[in-house]
Amino acid sequence: MRNFVKTVAAVALVTATLPVQAEGKLSLYHWFEYIPQELLDKFSKEHDVEVTMDTFDSNESMLASLKAGKLGLYDISVPGDYMVEIMAGEGLLDTFESSELSNFGNIDPQWLDVGFDPGRKSSIPYQIGTTGFMVNRDEYKGDIDSLSIIFDPPEELRGHINVLDSQGEVIALASLYLDIPQCSSDRDQLKQLNDLLQTSKQHWSSFGSDIAKDVLVSGDAKAGMIYNGFGAKARGENASLEYAYPKEGYVFWMDNAVLLKDAPNRANALKFLDFLLEPENAAAITNYAQYISGVSGAMALASDEVKQAPELNPPAGQPGAFIATCDQQVQTVYDTIWTNLKK
Amino acid sequence: MAAQLPGSSRPAGGIYSGLGMPLIMPAWLCIGFFLLLPVAIMFVYSFLTKEFRGGVIWEFSTAAYDQFFFYRGLFGDEPRQLDWTYITIFARSIWQALVATILCFIIGFPTAWFIATRAGNSRSIWLFLITVPYWVNLLIRTISLKFLIRDQGPVNNWLISGGVIGEPIHMINTNFAVMLGLFYSYLPFMVLPIYASVERYNFALSEAAADLYSSRWTTLRYVVLPAVKPGIIAGCILVFVPSLGAFLAPDLLGGAKNFMIGSLIEEQFKGNAGNWPFGAAASMILLSLVLCVLIFYARAQTRENP
Amino acid sequence: MRKQLDQRYFPGFLPIACLCLFLLYAPLIIVMVYSFNDSTSITSWQGFSLRWYKDVFFGVEAAKFKSAAANSFVIAIAAATVATFIATLAATGMLRAGAFKGRSLSFALINLPIMVPEIVTAVATLIFFSAIGLTPGYLTILIAHIVFCIPFAYLPIAARMQGIDGSFEQAALDLYATRFEAFRYVLLPLMAPGILSGYLLAFIISLDDFIITNFVKGAGIETLPTAIFGSVKRGIQPNIMAISTLLLVVSVVLVTLSWLVGRSGQRLENDQQ
Numbered sequence: 037m038r039n040f041v042k043t044v045a046a047v048a049l050v051t052a053t054l055p056v057q058a059e060g061k062l063s064l065y066h067w068f069e070y071i072p073q074e075l076l077d078k079f080s081k082e083h084d085v086e087v088t089m090d091t092f093d094s095n096e097s098m099l100a101s102l103k104a105g106k107l108g109l110y111d112i113s114v115p116g117d118y119m120v121e122i123m124a125g126e127g128l129l130d131t132f133e134s135s136e137l138s139n140f141g142n143i144d145p146q147w148l149d150v151g152f153d154p155g156r157k158s159s160i161p162y163q164i165g166t167t168g169f170m171v172n173r174d175e176y177k178g179d180i181d182s183l184s185i186i187f188d189p190p191e192e193l194r195g196h197i198n199v200l201d202s203q204g205e206v207i208a209l210a211s212l213y214l215d216i217p218q219c220s221s222d223r224d225q226l227k228q229l230n231d232l233l234q235t236s237k238q239h240w241s242s243f244g245s246d247i248a249k250d251v252l253v254s255g256d257a258k259a260g261m262i263y264n265g266f267g268a269k270a271r272g273e274n275a276s277l278e279y280a281y282p283k284e285g286y287v288f289w290m291d292n293a294v295l296l297k298d299a300p301n302r303a304n305a306l307k308f309l310d311f312l313l314e315p316e317n318a319a320a321i322t323n324y325a326q327y328i329s330g331v332s333g334a335m336a337l338a339s340d341e342v343k344q345a346p347e348l349n350p351p352a353g354q355p356g357a358f359i360a361t362c363d364q365q366v367q368t369v370y371d372t373i374w375t376n377l378k379k
Numbered sequence: 380m381a382a383q384l385p386g387s388s389r390p391a392g393g394i395y396s397g398l399g400m401p402l403i404m405p406a407w408l409c410i411g412f413f414l415l416l417p418v419a420i421m422f423v424y425s426f427l428t429k430e431f432r433g434g435v436i437w438e439f440s441t442a443a444y445d446q447f448f449f450y451r452g453l454f455g456d457e458p459r460q461l462d463w464t465y466i467t468i469f470a471r472s473i474w475q476a477l478v479a480t481i482l483c484f485i486i487g488f489p490t491a492w493f494i495a496t497r498a499g500n501s502r503s504i505w506l507f508l509i510t511v512p513y514w515v516n517l518l519i520r521t522i523s524l525k526f527l528i529r530d531q532g533p534v535n536n537w538l539i540s541g542g543v544i545g546e547p548i549h550m551i552n553t554n555f556a557v558m559l560g561l562f563y564s565y566l567p568f569m570v571l572p573i574y575a576s577v578e579r580y581n582f583a584l585s586e587a588a589a590d591l592y593s594s595r596w597t598t599l600r601y602v603v604l605p606a607v608k609p610g611i612i613a614g615c616i617l618v619f620v621p622s623l624g625a626f627l628a629p630d631l632l633g634g635a636k637n638f639m640i641g642s643l644i645e646e647q648f649k650g651n652a653g654n655w656p657f658g659a660a661a662s663m664i665l666l667s668l669v670l671c672v673l674i675f676y677a678r679a680q681t682r683e684n685p
Numbered sequence: 686m687r688k689q690l691d692q693r694y695f696p697g698f699l700p701i702a703c704l705c706l707f708l709l710y711a712p713l714i715i716v717m718v719y720s721f722n723d724s725t726s727i728t729s730w731q732g733f734s735l736r737w738y739k740d741v742f743f744g745v746e747a748a749k750f751k752s753a754a755a756n757s758f759v760i761a762i763a764a765a766t767v768a769t770f771i772a773t774l775a776a777t778g779m780l781r782a783g784a785f786k787g788r789s790l791s792f793a794l795i796n797l798p799i800m801v802p803e804i805v806t807a808v809a810t811l812i813f814f815s816a817i818g819l820t821p822g823y824l825t826i827l828i829a830h831i832v833f834c835i836p837f838a839y840l841p842i843a844a845r846m847q848g849i850d851g852s853f854e855q856a857a858l859d860l861y862a863t864r865f866e867a868f869r870y871v872l873l874p875l876m877a878p879g880i881l882s883g884y885l886l887a888f889i890i891s892l893d894d895f896i897i898t899n900f901v902k903g904a905g906i907e908t909l910p911t912a913i914f915g916s917v918k919r920g921i922q923p924n925i926m927a928i929s930t931l932l933l934v935v936s937v938v939l940v941t942l943s944w945l946v947g948r949s950g951q952r953l954e955n956d957q958q
Contacts, residue, residue, distance in 0.1 A: 063904045063905055064905075065904070068915070068918075068919065069919060072745075073745050073746065073748075073749070074745070077748075088904065088905025088906075089905060090904055090905055091915065093918075094650075094651055096650075096651035096653070097649060097650050097651050097653070099432060099433060099653070100432070100433035100434075100650075100651065100652070100653025101433075101649070101653070102433075103430070103432060103433035103434040103653065104433055104434055104648070104653065104655060104815065105815045105821075106821075106904070108820075109820065109821070109903060109904035110904055122432065126432060195549070196549075198634075201650065201651065202651070203651045223453075223454065226453060226454075227453060230453055237636075240636060241552045241553075241634055241636065242552045242634025242636050243634065243636050244634065244918070246915075246918040246919050247634075247918050247919065247920075249919065249920065250918075250919055250920030250921075253920065254529060254530070254531055254920065255529070255530045255531045255547075256529055256530055256531075256551050256552065273726075364431055367431070367432075368431070368455070369453055369454060371652075372453055372454075372455070373453065374651060374652075375652065376453075376464075378638070378646065378650075378651075378652070379464045379465060379468060379638060379643070393780065393781030393782055393783055393851055393854075394781060394851070394854045394855060394858055394864055394867060395777060395778070395781045395782040395783075395864060395868075396782055396783040396785075397782065397783075397785075398778065398782050398864075399778045399779070399782030399783070399785035399787075399788060399791075400778070400785060400786075400787060400791075401778070402774045402775065402777050402778025402782060403774070403775045403778040403779065403791045403795075405770075405771045405774055405775070406771050406772070406774070406775040406791070406794065406795055406835060406839075407791065407794060409771055409831060409832060409835065410794055410795070410797055410798065410832055410835060411794070413810070413813070413828055413829070413831075413832045414797060414798060414801070414806065414809070414810075414832050415794075415797070416813065417806075417809035417810050417812065417813030418801070418805070418809045420809070420812055420813050420816050421805075421808060421809040421812050421813075424812050424816075486701060486704065486705050486708070487705070489695065489697070489698040489701040489702060489705075490698075490701060490702040490705040490706075492695065492698055493698045493699060493701070493702040494702065496693040496694070503948075505702070507940075507941075507944055508706055509705075509706070509709070510940055510944070511936070511937060511940050512709040512710070512713070514889050514936045514937075514939060514940040515713065515932075515933055515936045515937075516892070516893050516910065516929075516932055516933075516936065517893055517895070518893075518895050518910045518913060518914060518917075519713075519716075519913070519929040519932055519933065520712065520713065522716070522913075522917055522921060522925070522929065523712035523713055523715065523716040523929070524712050525917075525921065526712070526715070526716060526719075526921050526926075527711070527712045527715060533715055533719075563708065563709075563712070566705065566708070566709060567709070570705070582692060582693060585692035585693070586692055588692075589692050595692070595695060598692065599695070620800070620802060621802065621803070623802060624802030624803060624804040624805060625804075626803075626804055626895075626896050627895065627896075631917070640804070641802075641804045641896075644804050644805075644808060645804065645896075648808065648811065648900065649899075649900075655812065658808060659808060659812060662804070662805045662808045662809070665802060665804070665805055666801065666802070666805050669800065669801070669802055669805075673800055
């Protein structure tokens with residue numbers, strides 16, 4: 037039976053291409069559009085390692101997917117600050133000794149002893165940025181210094197607003213707008229938060245993080261929440277876009293490359309972390325993603341265009357806020373608020 | 380899939396008598412083990428407990444179905460009340476799938492009729508032209524449509540430069556776009572089964588009706604439609620069922636804000652929610668809905684050809 | 686026959702049929718045209734160019750799309766082959782084995798993957814693999830693809846087999862052929878066009894799949910649709926239009942092939958009569 041022979045041959049062919057858990061591999065679980073392909077190629081070449089990468093578009097979806105059985109498939113992920121703490125608490129992170137990384141000393145001292153990973157046991161700084169929003173100035177010429185653009189938008193923008201599909205950021209910004217402390221367990225405040233999002237939702241046209249730049253550039257949305265570096269890229273493609281640092285505050289974040297538990301290629305993962313700590317490579321990421329690097333000496337090598345981008349230079353005296361890690365009780369309410377928002 | 384599915388008719392006997400089951404066994408094993416069993420396990424999962432921050436705990440719970448039908452307030456401590464939001468999502472999906480099906484029928488029936496009444500070669504070419512889009516990647520077709528109807532897309536650009544409209548018509552990320560997407564995705568599914576029915580239709584019936592002074596449209600209504608009804612039902616099901624669980628059209632054209640069933644389920648597995656039991660429960664409810672439609676279809680079929 | 690008398694004629698049906706074709710093709714043709722646009726912005730036309738095709742094959746993302754294409758084709762070939770094999774056996778059992786217990790149930794089972802909404806299949810398969818602890822990878826994609834390809838391979842095969850008179854095989858038996866020989870040397874050659882159509886349909890269905898693959902794929906494995914989807918979320922870039930056009934060409938070639946095979950099959954049938 038020729039058919040049968042063909043079948044066996046085909047199955048053999050596919051099995052032959054099955055991934056082998058050998059040295060020479062590195063499996064990344066990374067944000068979308070956050071590392072230039074050239075840099076991955078460079079690492080591949082230098083260390084003779086085959087790099088594969090899957091992408092995610094929010095801290096929460098990455099966490100959910102790792103908890104749902106993807107742990108053990110990846111070596112490295114890149115969670116935001118609060119998510120590092122959550123992942124450590126969930127037992128999803130492996131630890132390393134500072135001596136295992138020859139470039140450990142390149143970590144910018146101010147980011148060495150951070151609250152979410154004291155002493156940097158599982159993570160190294162990746163990029164630092166902010167989350168605010170952008171407005172198409174051709175469509176709306178009024179003031180854009182308030183989060184009301186998103187949560188109580190002016191007539192011109194209603195129905196043309198994109199919001200990040202990211203629970204942490206949306207709820208943190210809404211809390212800032214209402215001037216409610218993050219993780220407040222006050223029932224009235226939580227209700228207020230829920231009500232605000234329910235009302236604002238009517239003015240929003242889409243939810244999405246990976247689409248955030250494109251909807252603004254293409255004109256599908258006239259305003260939208262966005263990360264500052266992503267926004268800088270958007271402005272590069274459509275000059276009428278302006279990033280805002282709202283007076284109520286904005287989200288300040290730091291993404292970190294972490295070593296995942298049960299990493300199939302731990303040794304290569306450490307090599308990669310070392311690689312990321314080379315100022316030259318960190319600068320390449322900054323030039324591509326357009327955020328601030330947390331590696332000493334990297335910003336000196338970054339292009340002036342990126343360093344001087346208005347998106348990367350918040351007005352003085354207007355600090356951002358880190359997203360807080362809430363306890364289970366509040367987080368459960370947040371989950372309900374988010375579910376209400378998305379249904 | 381025509382009204383009369385190939386292989387569904389009574390067997391004419393054959394030389395492999397007695398080998399029926401053994402020959403079908405590979406299909407049974409494959410589909411039974413990798414589809415029936417998974418659906419059964421999914422059913423079990425829909426009664427498990429969601430773990431905090433994603434994942435499941437092996438503890439019996441009806442929380443997923445409870446969440447679907449009831450709301451217990453922000454803090455989960457209010458008396459439960461019927462919650463219409465998920466039911467609304469399902470109703471909206473059914474409504475959109477229905478509108479898409481009707482649109483497909485309005486365009487699809489005349490097209491199928493027209494093709495079936497062509498002569499030899501011309502019919503082949505028409506049929507070929509309708510089949511091609513069916514073979515083209517659905518994702519690519521959805522992307523094409525998205526590109527076409529966006530605010531700065533070709534359609535709005537042409538309308539504006541042609542002076543028909545001053546402002547772009549906002550279509551993307553609306554319910555209308557989703558319906559349009561469903562219509563566009565599944566149109567060939569409507570044409571092909573109706574075509575198969577019309578092709579088998581005996582036109583002498585129409586001639587006879589005409590001889591009895593029936594007008595063309597009366598004949599269509601009282602003679603043709605009942606005769607080709609199985610094809611129409613098959614076409615409607617082939618459009619309605621996939622529309623109901625569609626993911627690409629609501630996600631790419633609807634902006635993932637106006638959830639349809641498909642995107643709601645996807646969110647539980649790929650999005651922020653990470654609520655597998657709820658996703659499994661929603662899938663079970665969708666599956667039950669579809670089974671109802673199919674059972675209705677099967678009954679209609681047996682009534683037609685007892 | 687004059688139009689007024691011809692009961693096959695309905696005023697307005699021709700324009701609607703043309704509208705139908707227009708609706709089906711306009712978006713595809715526009716994407717094809719814009720894939721030759723010499724501009725980084727997809728909205729304005731700046732003259733003819735092949736730069737985006739060059740970009741697909743040699744650009745920064747070329748490696749990603751090449752490996753995705755390789756994955757897609759290998760999986761489609763393997764899934765279609767296995768599904769066609771299973772479907773051919775099943776069709777023989779359904780149509781050449783007389784009546785037997787469980788026949789109508791078997792018919793429902795074979796068509797089950799078409800009846801169950803794709804998203805439900807995706808969820809069930811994901812949960813199943815996770816429950817039995819099978820690591821997502823090529824194998825999980827392949828298994829899922831084989832399952833939903835079976836009915837698509839089955840339909841053309843069964844349709845063809847129904848058109849073949851059972852007396853041919855009976856004659857072979859009368860001439861002392863074994864049942865296997867009758868299958869191998871009589872039924873199978875007559876079935877060839879149907880099997881090829883089934884194979885091609887299964888192939889294209891596998892190549893087409895996004896939802897199920899997206900749920901069951903493993904770390905770092907992309908197929909063309911998942912890779913394209915990921916890119917498109919970040920904006921419809923001209924290179925995506927070029928890839929789409931290429932895939933479109935593949936589809937058209939396959940459907941034409943299937944069409945020609947079907948026609949030669951019909952001719953064969955006519956010769957028999």
